[in-house]
Amino acid sequence: xxxxxxxxxxxxxxxxxxxxxxxxxxxxxxxxxxxxxxxxxxxxxxxxxxxxxxxxxxxxxxxxxxxxxxxxxxxxxxxxxxxxxxxxxxxxxxxxxxxxxxxxxxxxxxxxxxxxxxxxxxxxxxxxxxxxxxxxxxxxxxxxxxxxxxxxxxxxxxxxxxxxxxxxxxxxxxxxxxxxxxxxxxxxxxxxxxxxxxxxxxxxxxxxxxxxxxxxxxxxxxxxxxxxxxxxxxxxxxxxxxxxxxxxxxxxxxxxxxxxxxxxxxxxxxxxxxxxxxxxxxxxxxxxxxxxxxxxxxxxxxxxxxxxxxxxxxxxxxxxxxxxxxxxxxxxxxxxxxxxxxxxxxxxxxxxxxxxxxxxxxxxxxxxxxxxxxxxxxxxxxxxxxxxxxxxxxxxxxxxxxxxxxxxxxxxxxxxxxxxxxxxxxxxxxxxxxxxxxxxxxxxxxxxxxxxxxxxxxxxxxxxxxxxxxxxxxxxxxxxxxx
Amino acid sequence: xxxxxxxxxxxxxxxxxxxxxxxxxxxxxxxxxxxxxxxxxxxxxxxxxxxxxxxxxxxxxxxxxxxxxxxxxxxxxxxxxxxxxxxxxxxxxxxxxxxxxxxxxxxxxxxxxxxxxxxxxxxxxxxxxxxxxxxxxxxxxxxxxxxxxxxxxxxxxxxxxxxxxxxxxxxxxxxxx
Numbered sequence: 303x304x305x306x307x308x309x310x311x312x313x314x315x316x317x318x319x320x321x322x323x324x325x326x327x328x329x330x331x332x333x334x335x336x337x338x339x340x341x342x343x344x345x346x347x348x349x350x351x352x353x354x355x356x357x358x359x360x361x362x363x364x365x366x367x368x369x370x371x372x373x374x375x376x377x378x379x380x381x382x383x384x385x386x387x388x389x390x391x392x393x394x395x396x397x398x399x400x401x402x403x404x405x406x407x408x409x410x411x412x413x414x415x416x417x418x419x420x421x422x423x424x425x426x427x428x429x430x431x432x433x434x435x436x437x438x439x440x441x442x443x444x445x446x447x448x449x450x451x452x453x454x455x456x457x458x459x460x461x462x463x464x465x466x467x468x469x470x471x472x473x474x475x476x477x478x479x480x481x482x483x484x485x486x487x488x489x490x491x492x493x494x495x496x497x498x499x500x501x502x503x504x505x506x507x508x509x510x511x512x513x514x515x516x517x518x519x520x521x522x523x524x525x526x527x528x529x530x531x532x533x534x535x536x537x538x539x540x541x542x543x544x545x546x547x548x549x550x551x552x553x554x555x556x557x558x559x560x561x562x563x564x565x566x567x568x569x570x571x572x573x574x575x576x577x578x579x580x581x582x583x584x585x586x587x588x589x590x591x592x593x594x595x596x597x598x599x600x601x602x603x604x605x606x607x608x609x610x611x612x613x614x615x616x617x618x619x620x621x622x623x624x625x626x627x628x629x630x631x632x633x634x635x636x637x638x639x640x641x642x643x644x645x646x647x648x649x650x651x652x653x654x655x656x657x658x659x660x661x662x663x664x665x666x667x668x669x670x671x672x673x674x675x676x677x678x679x680x681x682x683x684x685x686x687x688x689x690x691x692x693x694x695x696x697x698x699x700x701x702x703x704x705x706x707x708x709x710x711x712x713x714x715x716x717x718x719x720x721x722x723x724x725x726x727x728x729x730x731x732x733x734x735x736x737x738x739x740x741x742x743x744x745x746x747x748x749x750x751x752x753x754x755x756x757x758x759x760x761x762x763x764x765x766x767x768x769x770x771x772x773x774x775x776x777x778x779x780x781x782x783x784x785x
Numbered sequence: 786x787x788x789x790x791x792x793x794x795x796x797x798x799x800x801x802x803x804x805x806x807x808x809x810x811x812x813x814x815x816x817x818x819x820x821x822x823x824x825x826x827x828x829x830x831x832x833x834x835x836x837x838x839x840x841x842x843x844x845x846x847x848x849x850x851x852x853x854x855x856x857x858x859x860x861x862x863x864x865x866x867x868x869x870x871x872x873x874x875x876x877x878x879x880x881x882x883x884x885x886x887x888x889x890x891x892x893x894x895x896x897x898x899x900x901x902x903x904x905x906x907x908x909x910x911x912x913x914x915x916x917x918x919x920x921x922x923x924x925x926x927x928x929x930x931x932x933x934x935x936x937x938x939x940x941x942x943x944x945x946x947x948x949x950x951x952x953x954x955x956x957x958x959x960x961x962x
Contacts (some may be wrong), residue, residue: 328812335805342801346794387809388817394805646795672799679802686809 332390350648364610383760395738411651432750439754441732453507495748502709517572526757555732644673867960877955905954
């Protein structure tokens with residue numbers, strides 16, 4: 303071989319970037335798989351509960367397959383080089399969410415509760431709407447860099463969305479947390495879910511411009527880069543706003559998501575670990591400070607530290623005016639009785655959680671019926687979505703796209719952490735929902751829009767570079783000529 | 786429904802769920818397409834089809850400079866292959882850089898291989914790299930004042946003949962044996 307003439311220091315091979323295959327067929331195959339798993343689960347629930355394959359199996363399976371097919375065709379047409387995993391992973395989670403919501407609809411205990419109405423048909427409708435939103439985002443957002451133009455409009459939009467639940471007459475206080483708005487005739491909406499996307503756009507646009515000032519002007523002290531006092535401005539403002547959210551909306555989740563997303567994006571934009579240290583310190587100080595005087599947060603913290611006492615209090619008639627809830631203890635029991643392999647679909651008693659069993663506490667049902675093995679798989683699937691988001695950020699060529707992809711996947715990861723940590727008793731419970739799994743229109747709509755934006759960025763990032771225009775002189779001068 | 790069937794379904798479901806996760810991870814593995822390594826010498830063998838090579842050549846031209854900056858690609862040394870790069874005019878006169886298959890960047894940016902202290906140079910002015918056949922190519926990186934090979938201003942990546950001066954501002958550079 304001729305390469306043997308090379309000295310050891312010589313490279314004997316050429317490393318070149320190659321064009322990505324579009325991977326659309328891989329995506330299709332995975333999608334078929336992702337639709338088949340929920341259908342299996344659905345049949346399993348029916349067989350376990352009523353000894354027969356549920357009557358709606360065919361229509362449900364076809365419905366989910368149709369939605370997945372529409373989403374796939376939209377990706378194939380409008381984002382042909384997109385990441386092949388994001389869509390199947392989201393579809394699987396959404397499908398499993400539908401199954402578990404339907405399974406809880408079958409519970410006699412929940413049916414006997416006041417105000418019960420089957421949530422699964424509603425959720426299927428929202429899923430259909432969400433897929434429509436997904437397609438619309440892919441069709442109309444031709445290039446994610448367009449969003450950069452709306453940096454400051456996004457800031458106002460996000461602030462409005464975050465403040466909306468506090469507007470009298472519009473906001474609704476549901477069990478202490480004011481994170482809902484009620485639109486007469488349309489139902490209620492959780493604006494925080496949409497705010498996370500809009501905020502990611504703002505943070506990405508802002509940090510892209512300011513990153514150099516925030517990264518370079520710093521002194522080194524004990525291995526940390528200390529930013530100048532005036533550069534602390536942005537993080538202080540975001541911190542103050544997240545504290546205000548905590549105080550006025552009494553929701554730890556939104557506050558944590560909002561601040562955490564900023565810190566993640568700040569870290570990625572500036573590569574300074576000191577921001578993470580500052581962020582953690584500030585959020586700890588803020589959370590402890592607010593918890594010391596805000597009664598609703600105190601209740602949540604108490605319920606978190608001592609769920610069993612809360613459970614006992616909920617069985618008694620108390621006169622302290624606080625709504626005691628046995629939800630967390632029931633959720634912990636659900637996880638515990640699931641064990642390693644679970645009780646099997648439809649055979650658990652997670653319906654004892656009663657209120658919010660199919661929304662905030664949806665993971666507990668997985669914990670009981672699929673066990674540790676199932677919950678780990680679910681968390682891994684979330685992890686894979688986040689991984690694909692971060693991978694997209696790595697591959698993206700423009701700084702805005704990088705930051706936006708990191709922000710969106712960071713927000714997604716934080717949300718999963720906050721909710722899963724809440725129902726497992728790791729952190730105080732918040733009023734957020736598990737993306738895709740939980741029953742709730744805003745959540746499913748916002749998260750499909752989020753996936754659509756990630757798919758758009760990944761399509762731009764993975765699209766092979768266009769072939770250069772033919773140069774009339776190229777014949778003479780160009781040596782890097784196709785051989 | 787019998788206990789046995791339900792147990793089988795329960796375990797079966799978990800198995801299928803994990804199978805999905807594993808397949809997804811496999812897709813990630815097969816998705817690491819970032820770079821392709823072409824072994825020299827085997828290129829003309831029938832094992833590697835012609836098309837990828839062609840695509841790669843196009844890619845090399847099309848990829849943005851920072852991506853290409855990392856490509857190695859040392860050439861086979863023929864009898865007339867240059868072995869060093871010499872600065873013949875300008876403030877750096879006399880500087881030589883051994884050619885070992887690496888890409889040489891020229892510019893005022895402090896991370897360039899040859900940091901030009903020249904008011905007419907751009908921060909990332911030009912780069913010199915070997916192509917797959919070991920031929921050295923100079924390419925202007927969109928500089929303000931242009932890069933000249935002898936007298937002609939470069940518009941495309943151009944092979945450098947031995948001894949021809951590459952002019953950047955007040956600096957001139959030659960390839961020598």
